[in-house]
Amino acid sequence: xxxxxxxxxxxxxxxxxxxxxxxxRHAGLVWLFATLVTWASLAVAIALLQQVxxxxxxxxxxxxxEPPWGIELRIDEANAFVLVIVASIAAVVMPFAKRSxxxxxxxxxxxxxxxxxxxxxxxxxGIAITGDAFNLFVFLEISSLxxxxxxxxxxxxxALHAAYQYLILGTIGATFYLIGVGFLYIATxxxxxxxxxxxxxxxxxxxxxxxxxxxxxxxIGLKAAVFPLHLWLPNAYCYAPSVVTAFLAAxxxxxxxxxxxxxxxxxxxxxxxxxxxxxTAILMLLGGAGMLVGSLVxxxxxxxxxxxxxxxxxxxxxxxxxxxxxSVTGVSAAIVHLFNHAMMKGxxxxxxxxxxxxxxxxxVRDLAGVGKSMPLTSAAFVVGGLSLIGVPLTTGxxxxxxxxxxxxxxxxxxxxxxxxxxxxxxxAYVWRVVEVAYFQEPSREVAxxxxxxxxxxxxxxxxxxxxxxxxxDTSVTLGVAEQAAxxxxxxxx
Amino acid sequence: MKHHRILRVAAKLLIPPILLxxxxxxxxxxxxxxxGFQAGVIFAAAxxxxxxxxxxxxxxxxxxxxxxxxxxxxxxxxxxxxGVASILLGGNxxxxxxxxxxxxxxxxxxxxxxxxxxxxxxxxVMITIFYGFAGRGS
Numbered sequence: 001x002x003x004x005x006x007x008x009x010x011x012x013x014x015x016x017x018x019x020x021x022x023x024x025r026h027a028g029l030v031w032l033f034a035t036l037v038t039w040a041s042l043a044v045a046i047a048l049l050q051q052v053x054x055x056x057x058x059x060x061x062x063x064x065x066e067p068p069w070g071i072e073l074r075i076d077e078a079n080a081f082v083l084v085i086v087a088s089i090a091a092v093v094m095p096f097a098k099r100s101x102x103x104x105x106x107x108x109x110x111x112x113x114x115x116x117x118x119x120x121x122x123x124x125x126g127i128a129i130t131g132d133a134f135n136l137f138v139f140l141e142i143s144s145l146x147x148x149x150x151x152x153x154x155x156x157x158x159a160l161h162a163a164y165q166y167l168i169l170g171t172i173g174a175t176f177y178l179i180g181v182g183f184l185y186i187a188t189x190x191x192x193x194x195x196x197x198x199x200x201x202x203x204x205x206x207x208x209x210x211x212x213x214x215x216x217x218x219x220i221g222l223k224a225a226v227f228p229l230h231l232w233l234p235n236a237y238c239y240a241p242s243v244v245t246a247f248l249a250a251x252x253x254x255x256x257x258x259x260x261x262x263x264x265x266x267x268x269x270x271x272x273x274x275x276x277x278x279x280t281a282i283l284m285l286l287g288g289a290g291m292l293v294g295s296l297v298x299x300x301x302x303x304x305x306x307x308x309x310x311x312x313x314x315x316x317x318x319x320x321x322x323x324x325x326x327s328v329t330g331v332s333a334a335i336v337h338l339f340n341h342a343m344m345k346g347x348x349x350x351x352x353x354x355x356x357x358x359x360x361x362x363x364v365r366d367l368a369g370v371g372k373s374m375p376l377t378s379a380a381f382v383v384g385g386l387s388l389i390g391v392p393l394t395t396g397x398x399x400x401x402x403x404x405x406x407x408x409x410x411x412x413x414x415x416x417x418x419x420x421x422x423x424x425x426x427x428a429y430v431w432r433v434v435e436v437a438y439f440q441e442p443s444r445e446v447a448x449x450x451x452x453x454x455x456x457x458x459x460x461x462x463x464x465x466x467x468x469x470x471x472x473d474t475s476v477t478l479g480v481a482e483q484a485a486x487x488x489x490x491x492x493x
Numbered sequence: 494m495k496h497h498r499i500l501r502v503a504a505k506l507l508i509p510p511i512l513l514x515x516x517x518x519x520x521x522x523x524x525x526x527x528x529g530f531q532a533g534v535i536f537a538a539a540x541x542x543x544x545x546x547x548x549x550x551x552x553x554x555x556x557x558x559x560x561x562x563x564x565x566x567x568x569x570x571x572x573x574x575x576g577v578a579s580i581l582l583g584g585n586x587x588x589x590x591x592x593x594x595x596x597x598x599x600x601x602x603x604x605x606x607x608x609x610x611x612x613x614x615x616x617x618v619m620i621t622i623f624y625g626f627a628g629r630g631s
Binding site: 016020022060115 | 573
């Protein structure tokens with residue numbers, strides 16, 4: 001019986017757990033409960049991925065109402081993979097959260113923190129799983145509102161300002177998406193994605209449909225922090241609690257990129273998106289500029305958290321570039337980079353979380369000599385950094401290899417050159433941190449730091465080692481990504 | 494505002510009908526205009542009016558902040574719980590038809606319960622937000 005209801009449980013488990021956290025109140029109990037829930041969510045996500053790989057698309061009718069009238073949850077390879085990414089990051093981050101959150105969040109707000117964390121997870125999973133364009137907006141708001149709260153809980157008072165900035169821009173993004181969906185509803189009279197896909201070709205000459213794709217691109221582009229709509233991201237990542245930064249950096253923008261993929265390929269269809277609308281040119285420009293500007297600005301950051309945040313903007317550029325290329329290889333590069341980047345940035349932000357736990361500062365100059373006092377933490381940064389650069393045997397290399405292959409296949413050699421150039425810039429900003437950490441004399445405070453506790457190091461290294469594992473054995477990630485790309489483009493299995 | 498006799502008397506006269514009207518909107522929602530969200534807002538408006546006229550302290554005695562927070566969670570749990578109940582009774586999530594012996598009756602019970610959940614949560618959230626603003630600086 002359970003198997004048939006897995007799609008609903010995927011969303012409902014964290015949704016029910018969130019209010020239960022408020023009722024439990026006790027910080028330790030709430031943490032234990034939330035951890036078990038995220039692990040259960042991961043189990044559900046993996047089971048769903050296996051079901052999809054074995055038996056194709058899963059459809060679940062919410063409330064027993066038949067689509068297109070009712071809301072359906074619709075899972076194919078693409079969103080099953082995204083579900084696994086989101087759920088696995090949420091599950092790995094939770095053990096880390098216990099000590100880190102106790103250190104960074106006020107004691108009487110901890111139970112509310114976990115409640116918000118679970119709500120945010122609900123929203124992100126919901127965005128990925130739903131097959132209804134309006135329902136997607138609802139989950140987008142659930143995840144956004146809870147992430148504003150999570151960011152505002154940061155220790156630094158500037159966290160409030162960062163959360164407010166994100167709130168304004170995020171709301172504009174969500175509103176633009178809704179306006180886009182509204183235009184589509186006017187033109188087609190339906191909100192179900194599959195139904196939309198069938199009806200849009202008949203109305204594709206209408207101005208309102210063209211306006212719809214523009215609104216959705218900008219709206220979701222804001223949420224995904226696609227250059228130049230990324231202004232909220234550096235502050236939000238920089239001042240949020242470490243756990244939140246790691247969780248959001250690894251999941252929130254990825255889910256938004258997935259939404260772009262879903263809307264462009266499933267709802268509008270590749271013919272409309274790339275044939276009628278010049279989406280390739282638009283996205284190629286945005287992605288390329290994002291890669292360059294993000295990497296360049298990252299080099300000059302004085303705060304390591306901010307540095308990684310700008311690097312995220314560059315990495316999102318890679319995904320957008322893969323999306324722009326639009327071929328099976330291009331889209332699978334984008335999808336596999338969703339996973340790989342989640343592992344890199346999740347791991348790297350957890351490393352910074354370890355450092356914050358001991359020293360309280362992520363300013364690059366305060367990291368001087370940290371390689372001696374916190375060897376395991378610093379080594380994790382080096383490995384994660386190598387993956388970020390794209391050194392062979394790491395996940396970063398796989399992403400970039402596939403991306404360059406896709407670019408060359410379609411004759412976009414300049415895009416391939418950009419990817420390589422941006423990777424060279426990545427060496428510069430990763431090296432800045434590594435150089436300070438290993439080749440500068442530690443100050444007295446840094447020399448006195450102890451290695452981060454095991455409970456923080458274990459999740460961090462788990463993600464960092466995942467970078468190596470999935471950099472060597474790509475059969476799972478690349479295999480699923482390719483299948484997902486084929487399903488999205490409709491090129492057959 | 495305790496010295497404004499007219500306001501005090503008017504508020505005392507108005508608050509009970511407002512609460513009653515909230516309940517009417519709540520339970521009549523499945524037959525006419527209204528529903529949980531509107532009812533919750535109206536209900537909270539009555540409490541907020543009480544707080545404005547008689548002071549936040551006395552309102553906190555009527556609806557303690559901890560109770561409001563409990564209700565925020567309880568309403569959502571009721572809503573989500575109805576969905577779980579329908580799974581356990583053999584339907585899909587939030588399929589109300591299986592909640593009673595007969596389909597129409599089940600739909601009726603289902604919508605009544607989830608609207609109640611919405612009403613409770615919305616009222617509690619409104620009151621909690623009001624406390625949040627009113628409690629600043631004190």
